[in-house]
Each structure stands twice: as structure tokens, then as C-alpha cells.
Amino acid sequence: xxxxxxxxxxxxxxxxxxxxxxxxxxxxxxxxxxxxxxxxxxxxxxxxxxxxxxxxxxxxxxxxxxxxxxxxxxxxxxxxxxxxxxxxxxxxxxxxxxxxxxxxxxxxxxxxxxxxxxxxxxxxxxxxxxxxxxxxxxxxxxxxxxxxxxxxxxxxxxxxxxxxxxxxxxxxxxxxxxxxxxxxxxx
Amino acid sequence: xxxxxxxxxxxxxxxxxxxxxxxxxxxxxxxxxxxxxxxxxxxxxxxxxxxxxxxxxxxxxxxxxxxxxxxxxxxxxxxxxxxxxxxxxxxxxxxxxxxxxxxxxxxxxxxxxxxxxxxxxxxxxxxxxxxxxxxxxxxxxxxxxxxxxxxxxxxxxxxxxxxxxxxxxxxxxxxxxxxxxxxxxxxxxxxxxxxxxxxxxxxxxxxxxx
Numbered sequence: 269x270x271x272x273x274x275x276x277x278x279x280x281x282x283x284x285x286x287x288x289x290x291x292x293x294x295x296x297x298x299x300x301x302x303x304x305x306x307x308x309x310x311x312x313x314x315x316x317x318x319x320x321x322x323x324x325x326x327x328x329x330x331x332x333x334x335x336x337x338x339x340x341x342x343x344x345x346x347x348x349x350x351x352x353x354x355x356x357x358x359x360x361x362x363x364x365x366x367x368x369x370x371x372x373x374x375x376x377x378x379x380x381x382x383x384x385x386x387x388x389x390x391x392x393x394x395x396x397x398x399x400x401x402x403x404x405x406x407x408x409x410x411x412x413x414x415x416x417x418x419x420x421x422x423x424x425x426x427x428x429x430x431x432x433x434x435x436x437x438x439x440x441x442x443x444x445x446x447x448x449x450x451x452x453x454x455x
Numbered sequence: 456x457x458x459x460x461x462x463x464x465x466x467x468x469x470x471x472x473x474x475x476x477x478x479x480x481x482x483x484x485x486x487x488x489x490x491x492x493x494x495x496x497x498x499x500x501x502x503x504x505x506x507x508x509x510x511x512x513x514x515x516x517x518x519x520x521x522x523x524x525x526x527x528x529x530x531x532x533x534x535x536x537x538x539x540x541x542x543x544x545x546x547x548x549x550x551x552x553x554x555x556x557x558x559x560x561x562x563x564x565x566x567x568x569x570x571x572x573x574x575x576x577x578x579x580x581x582x583x584x585x586x587x588x589x590x591x592x593x594x595x596x597x598x599x600x601x602x603x604x605x606x607x608x609x610x611x612x613x614x615x616x617x618x619x620x621x622x623x624x625x626x627x628x629x630x631x632x633x634x635x636x637x638x639x640x641x642x643x644x645x646x647x648x649x650x651x652x653x654x655x656x657x658x659x660x661x662x663x664x665x
Contacts, residue, residue: 296518303515313513429464436463439502
């Protein structure tokens with residue numbers, strides 16, 4: 269049996285005993301999800317990579333204290349979201365989106381429809397960016413990362429009702445910003 | 456019965472299709488009766504429709520590069536190996552005295568030597584051998600960081616030289632010095648400097664008896 273087939277709990281136990289290969293496998297297993305969330309939260313490839321590093325570094329150094337009351341995935345995701353929220357708190361300004369893929373995708377849309385799509389996405393991202401950190405995380409993690417509300421609550425370390433309320437208020441705020449912008453822009 | 460302050464949770468469950476049929480009816484009835492909740496619900500529903508598909512995030516580093524960076528970050532933070540066990544201050548003196556006694560034992564064990572010294576110590580040959588083994592095991596883990604607190608033995612050695620020069624001339628000192636395993640750099644005198652006054656006194660008595 270290869271190490272990639274071992275379950276998380278076993279790998280965590282091995283990692284706690286100093287098995288670096290086991291921890292490496294956990295990193296490989298959960299980095300895409302962690303990176304994806306952080307990339308959306310930071311809108312910066314570089315920051316997402318940095319925070320991803322910080323997440324797994326912090327997780328490794330805290331591994332001895334991880335009591336496995338939640339899954340490793342939930343635990344490490346929570347660390348990542350906390351780092352993302354802290355980053356968002358620090359970065360009150362708009363961070364330019366540096367996704368080459370994103371820009372390439374949009375550049376290929378040379379039609380008027382493509383330009384309109386680019387415009388709409390740009391406004392949507394800008395509106396999400398301006399939301400309070402937890403509301404922003406609620407939208408990004410729920411609507412773009414596909415988390416259930418239970419997972420969202422775990423990631424935000426709050427009751428599920430609070431997670432739902434965050435999402436509710438986030439969307440209403442988002443609408444206000446987008447519709448207000450459209451009205452203000454004469455659209 | 457639904458309360459207005461519960462609207463966010465009810466609205467999220469309602470639009471997420473998570474309410475039972477009965478709960479759905481209750482929610483709809485509440486909206487019919489409460490204009491502010493109805494408006495909030497409409498705004499939430501409209502906002503759900505405003506969310507557009509978002510192109511996937513930029514590609515991340517490959518696993519190998521990421522793990523390499525992570526290892527580099529971990530290197531200076533990884534807890535260092537446990538420090539060698541600190542020996543109590545008297546352990547060096549004890550070890551030194553044991554070695555001296557072993558040296559003395561080796562000398563007195565010769566056919567011509569009197570056996571009183573060894574008998575007087577109360578230690579059997581097996582016990583001394585066992586202590587020697589323990590000492591050999593421990594000698595590699597001595598910490599160099601904490602100086603021993605032994606007092607100088609220079610004066611005591613001078614007394615031995617003055618009062619029992621035959622001991623020095625007999626070759627006992629050289630035998631003791633040869634049996635000293637940790638004295639690769641220092642002299643016997645430096646090693647004696649680590650002995651406590653009580654241990655030196657015992658040693659002196661042993662030699663005086665000789």
C-alpha cells in the first residue's frame with residue numbers, strides 16, 4: 269500500500285511521531301483546497317502561496333497539540349481561513365488580482381460579451397473585497413469553494429447559525445454595493 | 456413560531472432547500488405578515504442571482520517546489536535535538552574519584568601490594584568493574600557547558616608530594632594517570648582539581664596507608 273492510500277488519522281499519527289513523509293502526504297492532499305480558498309481571499313497568487321506555506325508550517329508546529337477532535341482537513345482549513353482573515357484585516361485596500369490564468373481567460377474573450385463579462389466580474393470581485401472579513405470569507409467559501417454551512421462554521425470557528433447569518437448579511441451587502449454601483453453608474 | 460431576528464437563518468435554509476414542508480409554509484406565512492422580513496428575503500434572493508461563476512484560481516506551485524520551500528522554512532524552526540542531560544556538579548568529581556580508586560585498586564591488586572586499600576573501600580572488584588562500565592557509558596554525555604564546582608586540589612597534591620614522595624616515586628601516580636579515560640587533554644592535576652575536599656581527603660588517606 270502506498271502512502272497516498274493511507275487515511276488521514278494514520279498519517280497524522282505518523283507525522284506526530286516525526287515521519288516527515290507522512291506529513292508531506294497530508295500537505296499534498298490538502299494543499300489544493302487550502303490554496304484555492306486563500307487565492308480567492310487574497311486575490312494574489314504570491315500571498316496565497318505565502319499563506320499556504322504559513323498554514324502548513326503552523327499546522328506542523330502545532331501538530332503535537334492537535335487532539336484530532338476534528339479531521340485534519342477541517343483543522344488545517346481553519347488555520348488557513350484564520351490566516352486569510354487576518355490578511356484581509358490587514359489589507360483594507362484592494363489587492364490587484366494577479367492571476368495570469370484569469371487574465372488570459374478574459375483576454376481570449378474579445379467579443380463585446382467578453383468585455384461585459386470582464387466588467388461584471390471585476391465589479392463583483394471589488395464588491396466582495398469591500399465586505400467585512402467574515403462576510404467576505406462566508407461568500408468565498410460557501411459560494412466559490414463549495415463549503416457546506418457546517419464546514420463554513422468549522423472554518424470560521426463559529427456556530428452554524430452565525431455562519432448562515434454571515435452569509436445572509438454578506439449577500440445583502442453585496443447586492444447593495446452592486447446595485448448601488450449600477451444605479452450610481454447610470455446603468 | 457418564527458421570530459424576525461431569526462430571519463437570516465431561516466432565509467438561508469429556505470433558499471438552500473433545507474426547510475421541511477411545514478417549515479417552508481411557516482416561513483412564507485411570516486413573510487406575508489412582515490414587510491421588513493419580506494424585503495430582506497427578496498434582497499437575499501436577488502443577491503444569490505448576482506453571483507457569477509468565478510474563473511479558477513491561478514495555478515499553484517508544484518508539490519515538490521512547495522515541499523522544498525516548506526522544509527526550508529521548517530529547518531530553523533524544528534525543535535533541536537534534546538540537549539544532553541546535564542550532570543549534577545558532583546558527578547564529575549564522583550567519576551574522578553571512582554577512577555582514582557580503580558587506579559589504586561589496580562595498583563594494590565598486584566601480588567606485592569597490600570590489599571587493605573581495596574578492602575577499606577568496601578567495594579568489590581565486580582562493583583568497581585560495574586562502576587567503570589557505567590562511567591564509560593556516561594563519559595560521552597558529559598556536558599561541557601556547566602563547570603563543576605570542585606575546589607582546587609593543587610595544595611593537596613603538594614602535600615602528597617611533600618609528605619609521601621614515595622607514593623609518587625612508586626609509580627602509582629603514573630598508573631592512575633594511565634587509567635584516566637577522560638584525561639586526554641588535561642593533566643592529572645587538572646582532574647584532581649575537580650575533586651571535592653572530602654574526596655581528596657579519602658584519596659590522601661588511601662595513599663598515606665600505602
